[in-house]
Amino acid sequence: MSYDYFAGKSVLVTGGSRGIGLEFVKIAAEHGAKVTATHSRDLSDEARAASSDFDGQIKFRQIDVRNANEAKKLILEEKPNILNTNAAISYLMPLDDPEYESAKRHSWDVNVQGVENYVFPWIRHLKETGSEGALVIPSSVIVPMTQGGHV
Numbered sequence: 001m002s003y004d005y006f007a008g009k010s011v012l013v014t015g016g017s018r019g020i021g022l023e024f025v026k027i028a029a030e031h032g033a034k035v036t037a038t039h040s041r042d043l044s045d046e047a048r049a050a051s052s053d054f055d056g057q058i059k060f061r062q063i064d065v066r067n068a069n070e071a072k073k074l075i076l077e078e079k080p081n082i083l084n085t086n087a088a089i090s091y092l093m094p095l096d097d098p099e100y101e102s103a104k105r106h107s108w109d110v111n112v113q114g115v116e117n118y119v120f121p122w123i124r125h126l127k128e129t130g131s132e133g134a135l136v137i138p139s140s141v142i143v144p145m146t147q148g149g150h151v
Contacts, residue, residue: 005082005134007032012080014038014065014118015087017047020138024084029054036078038063038087065114075121079129083122084136085115 011028015021016037022044025037029050035058039047043060051058063070065087089110091103115137126133 003027003031005031009033009081010079011035011082011084012037012074012078012118012122013084013086014114015040016084017041017060018044021084021086022047022050024086024136025058026050026054028082029057033057033082035059036061036074036080038065038074040064040087065117066109068117071117072121075118075125079125079131080122080133081131082134082136083118084138085118086136086138087114088138 006028009028009032011025011033013021013025013028013035014037016025016035017039021037025035025047028035035054037047037058037060039060039062043062047060051060061074063074065071065085087110089107091100091107093100093103097103119135119137122133122135125131
């Protein structure tokens, strides 16, 4: 994908207020896209600065990716040409940790169900409007270590 591809496009990035997601947000805005980025926690100072630096091209919305209704609503409001489902969570803990099952469920809900909550309504939107789009699904999960009690 050429950076020129962003010009005039609407971009939606889940988990776009920090790290890789925020870098994608800034690159898209720098190359002419209007960007909406979701975040689940408080907005980082770096995200606030990016929003200010790009004078209205970037807006942040606090939404939990696990909420399918909010995802559908956001897709219909923003009508993105480009969807980046960047939001993810990872837990590094021993398998015998009492919180392991809860952490595993939370990871599944964010990393798998959260992606589905955005991708399916986005595809329906593209079909209904006859639009073309680009889908980015990053995979940057921490691989558990086999040392120090972690399996």
